[in-house]
Every structure is written in structure tokens, then in C-alpha cells.
Amino acid sequence: MPAYLRRARQLFAVLVSVLIAAGLLALSGATASADPSPNVYTSSASTITAGQTVTITVTFTNPETTDDIYLWLGLHAAQESNIWTIQSCTGCAQLGTTNDVGGAPQAPIAPGATRSFQVVLLASATTVPGTTGTFDGYFYYETASGSKNALDPTAVSVLVLSAP
Numbered sequence: 001m002p003a004y005l006r007r008a009r010q011l012f013a014v015l016v017s018v019l020i021a022a023g024l025l026a027l028s029g030a031t032a033s034a035d036p037s038p039n040v041y042t043s044s045a046s047t048i049t050a051g052q053t054v055t056i057t058v059t060f061t062n063p064e065t066t067d068d069i070y071l072w073l074g075l076h077a078a079q080e081s082n083i084w085t086i087q088s089c090t091g092c093a094q095l096g097t098t099n100d101v102g103g104a105p106q107a108p109i110a111p112g113a114t115r116s117f118q119v120v121l122l123a124s125a126t127t128v129p130g131t132t133g134t135f136d137g138y139f140y141y142e143t144a145s146g147s148k149n150a151l152d153p154t155a156v157s158v159l160v161l162s163a164p
Contacts, residue, residue: 013053019073027140037137037139037141037152037155038061038063039059039060039139039155040059040063041056041075041135041137041155042056042059042156043055043158045113046158046159047160048123048161049160049161049162050160052122053122054073054121054123054158055119055120056121058073058118058137059114059147060105060109060115060139061112062111062141064109064111064143066111066143067110067111068109068141069107069108069144070104070140071105071107071109071115071140071141071142072103073099073105073106073117073139074100074101074102074138075092075136075137076099076100076136077134078133078134078136078154079116079134080127080134081133083133084123084124085124086099086120086122087122088119088120089103089120090119091117091118092136103117129160129161129162130160132157132158132159133158133161134154134156134157135158136152137151137152137156138150138151155157
């Protein structure tokens with residue numbers, strides 16, 4: 001291959017690399033500017049053994065400058081949903097026969113104020129060791145000026161180890 005073709009090929013490879021890097025930077029910048037979720041998801045443990053319970057808390061903070069006049073929060077076992085059994089739900093309710101829970105906490109909710117619910121879930125004693133259960137969150141709220149909603153994928157996860 002002639003030297004000028006080799007150099008052209010190398011220059012083309014460098015140009016493609018620069019364009020890919022610029023595209024990735026543009027994508028990451030767009031993602032970083034998205035509004036953060038008004039929900040915080042926490043679990044009482046990141047790792048449990050099969051047959052144990054875990055408590056998941058969903059806390060919503062009103063990000064608006066006006067009162068929220070309606071709020072709906074939800075939590076859905078996204079992966080390995082068949083290993084979980086709802087033991088209790090404070091501030092929420094089981095939705096149908098599924099392991100989904102949801103609730104409409106008392107409104108209005110002042111700017112910066114919070115509302116929460118807690119669900120206690122039991123991991124089946126027959127859960128395969130090393131199974132990670134992930135939970136998606138959801139919120140919908142209304143203010144005098146409009147509404148917002150979003151799915152928070154993989155909001156929280158819990159690793160289930162073998163029973164002792």
C-alpha cells in the first residue's frame with residue numbers, strides 16, 4: 001500500500017475517533033442536564049439471605065415552587081419479582097395480586113416537603129443464591145401549573161444470598 005494511502009487511512013481513523021468521542025460527550029452532557037428524580041429509594045440492607053426481609057423506603061421531595069396537589073408513588077419488582085412476598089406496607093397498598101405497591105400520600109405537599117412510604121418484602125427461602133432483585137420506582141405529581149411523571153429504572157436493588 002502506498003504511503004499516502006496509509007496516512008490517509010490513519011487520518012480517517014483519527015477523525016472517526018474524534019467524532020465518536022465528541023458524540024459521546026454530547027450525549028453525556030444531555031443526560032447530565034436532565035432533571036433529577038424527586039424520589040430517593042433506600043433499602044434497610046443491600047444484601048440479605050434467603051428467607052429474610054428487607055424494608056424499602058420511597059421518599060418524595062416536592063421540587064416545585066408551588067404546592068403539589070396530587071402525588072402517586074409506586075414501586076415495582078422489576079427482576080426476580082417471583083421471589084418477593086409483601087409482608088407489610090406503610091403509607092402504600094399492594095396493587096392487585098402482584099408484588100407492586102403504590103400510594104397517594106396526603107396532599108397538598110409544600111415546596112421542599114417530603115412524603116414517604118415503606119414496604120417490607122420477604123425473600124423466598126428457595127431463592128437461588130446470588131440473585132439480585134431490582135425495583136423500579138415511579139412518580140406522578142400535579143401542581144397548579146401542570147404535571148410530571150417518570151419511571152426510575154433500577155431505583156434500588158437487593159442481593160439475596162443463600163440461607164444460613
